[in-house]
Amino acid sequence: MGNQTAVVTGGSRGIGRAICVALAREGINIVTCYAKGSAAAEETIAICKGYGVQAVAVQADVAVQADVERLFAEALKLTGTIEILVNNAGITRDGLLIRMSDDDFDQVIDTNLKGAFYCMRAASKLMMKKRYGRIVTISSVVGLIGNAGQVNYAGSKAGVIGMTKSLAKELGSRNVTANAVAPGFITTDMTEALPETVKEQMAKQIPLGRMGKPEDVAEAVVFLVSDRASYITGQVLNVDGGMAG
Numbered sequence: 001m002g003n004q005t006a007v008v009t010g011g012s013r014g015i016g017r018a019i020c021v022a023l024a025r026e027g028i029n030i031v032t033c034y035a036k037g038s039a040a041a042e043e044t045i046a047i048c049k050g051y052g053v054q055a056v057a058v059q060a061d062v063a064v065q066a067d068v069e070r071l072f073a074e075a076l077k078l079t080g081t082i083e084i085l086v087n088n089a090g091i092t093r094d095g096l097l098i099r100m101s102d103d104d105f106d107q108v109i110d111t112n113l114k115g116a117f118y119c120m121r122a123a124s125k126l127m128m129k130k131r132y133g134r135i136v137t138i139s140s141v142v143g144l145i146g147n148a149g150q151v152n153y154a155g156s157k158a159g160v161i162g163m164t165k166s167l168a169k170e171l172g173s174r175n176v177t178a179n180a181v182a183p184g185f186i187t188t189d190m191t192e193a194l195p196e197t198v199k200e201q202m203a204k205q206i207p208l209g210r211m212g213k214p215e216d217v218a219e220a221v222v223f224l225v226s227d228r229a230s231y232i233t234g235q236v237l238n239v240d241g242g243m244a245g
Contacts, residue, residue, distance in 0.1 A: 002027030010089030018214035062115030112156035120228035135178035168234030177233035184240025207242030
């Protein structure tokens with residue numbers, strides 16, 4: 001898989017960083033973006049460069065079309081081509097529906113759903129011309145089974161599944177695949193801050209009895225962008241310890 005370039009959105013930490021590192025380990029050049037906090041993004045880049053690949057971090061908000069256009073322009077400057085897109089950037093603004101503000105709904109949809117759309121569109125134009133590409137979008141088990149207090153998040157993550165399946169039908173004839181990965185409860189900085197009792201309750205909902213690691217999600221992405229998955233498109237791969245059944 002070497003000599004390819006991947007755009008991975010939201011690669012500063014957690015799942016995004018794990019994806020960047022796993023792809024770099026396979027010899028893939030990395031372009032990632034961050035909305036805020038360049039230090040964490042640069043740490044990801046340093047790790048990736050340790051595997052001998054080219055890597056760069058770009059400040060860009062995927063909810064802003066102009067930022068996405070600039071991100072892809074910077075990516076093209078690196079090697080001249082983009083073979084892989086991983087839509088990972090996402091936010092939450094949790095709250096019960098009856099109390100959810102328009103702004104909390106819009107922010108989540110703009111970043112998680114519209115941001116993925118902007119990136120898919122930018123990548124598709126390049127990949128169609130090249131007649132090769134791999135697009136993987138990080139959804140969530142919540143997009144499959146729902147979750148109280150996350151109407152906005154669940155809607156955005158269900159939406160990217162619909163977009164993925166549609167895109168697979170549009171791009172298949174050009175040898176471009178589009179798939180989604182739906183993580184369950186994954187150990188990140190956010191979940192580590194939760195009380196132990198809460199984490200124990202979360203683990204009880206998982207048939208495997210434990211939360212996943214960012215690397216579990218990253219390995220699924222590596223598989224889907226590899227030649228081993230060249231006949232897989234329009235699919236959702238659950239990485240959830242059996243939560244969604």
